[in-house]
Amino acid sequence: xxxxxxAPLADAELDITSFMNLMIVLVPVLLLSLVFxxxxxxxxxxxxxxxxxxxxxxxxxxxxxxxxxxxxxxxxYPAGEPLRVFELTEQGRLDFAALSLYLQDLKLxxxxxxxxxxxxxxxxxxxxxxxxxxxxxxxxxxxKAVVAAQLVDAELFPQISLGELPKAEGRE
Numbered sequence: 001x002x003x004x005x006x007a008p009l010a011d012a013e014l015d016i017t018s019f020m021n022l023m024i025v026l027v028p029v030l031l032l033s034l035v036f037x038x039x040x041x042x043x044x045x046x047x048x049x050x051x052x053x054x055x056x057x058x059x060x061x062x063x064x065x066x067x068x069x070x071x072x073x074x075x076x077y078p079a080g081e082p083l084r085v086f087e088l089t090e091q092g093r094l095d096f097a098a099l100s101l102y103l104q105d106l107k108l109x110x111x112x113x114x115x116x117x118x119x120x121x122x123x124x125x126x127x128x129x130x131x132x133x134x135x136x137x138x139x140x141x142x143x144k145a146v147v148a149a150q151l152v153d154a155e156l157f158p159q160i161s162l163g164e165l166p167k168a169e170g171r172e
Contacts (some may be wrong), residue, residue: 064106064117064157066099067165068124068136073099077106079121094132096139103156104143120157123165133162 062078073086073094084102086095110117120140124133137160145154 064120066120066122066136066140068094068122068128068132069165070125073136075099075102075106094135096135100139100143100156103140107156118157119159119161121161121163123163125165 065076065079067074067076071088073096075083075086077083083106086098086102089095107117122133122136122140124136140157140160142153142155142158144151146152147154
């Protein structure tokens with residue numbers, strides 16, 4: 001018996017040009033409709049605030065402020081009420097070391113009273129030099145502490161807001 005071998009079929013080429021044209025049109029249309037669907041989802045009405053939430057919203061948290069003057073640093077808590085004034089050092093520089101020690105004690109006092117305070121506002125004049133501002137920010141953000149025989153940065157008030165020092169002498 002003679003065995004016949006079938007000739008291998010040649011690979012047929014696929015013509016996907018029309019499919020690619022469809023995809024080129026369809027993909028942008030689907031993407032555009034997706035964006036419109038998201039906008040529709042965002043248009044919702046929120047439930048009204050409860051009385052407790054309204055009271056919390058009305059109670060503004062007390063703000064910790066650091067005023068940087070040419071001749072002193074003044075720490076205010078709550079905002080506008082002087083807490084401590086740091087005069088110039090003997091070398092004629094602002095006393096950031098004393099400020100750091102006081103902020104460490106203040107942070108400890110806040111934690112003992114179970115007050116979560118993470119933010120501070122630095123009020124500086126327009127003509128303050130950049131290095132003084134950076135030193136003030138570094139001082140209020142963290143301090144060096146020794147933990148397990150390693151020097152680490154311990155957190156003080158990492159959320160810093162900047163503001164302009166009022167020119168009125170009434171707050172002095």
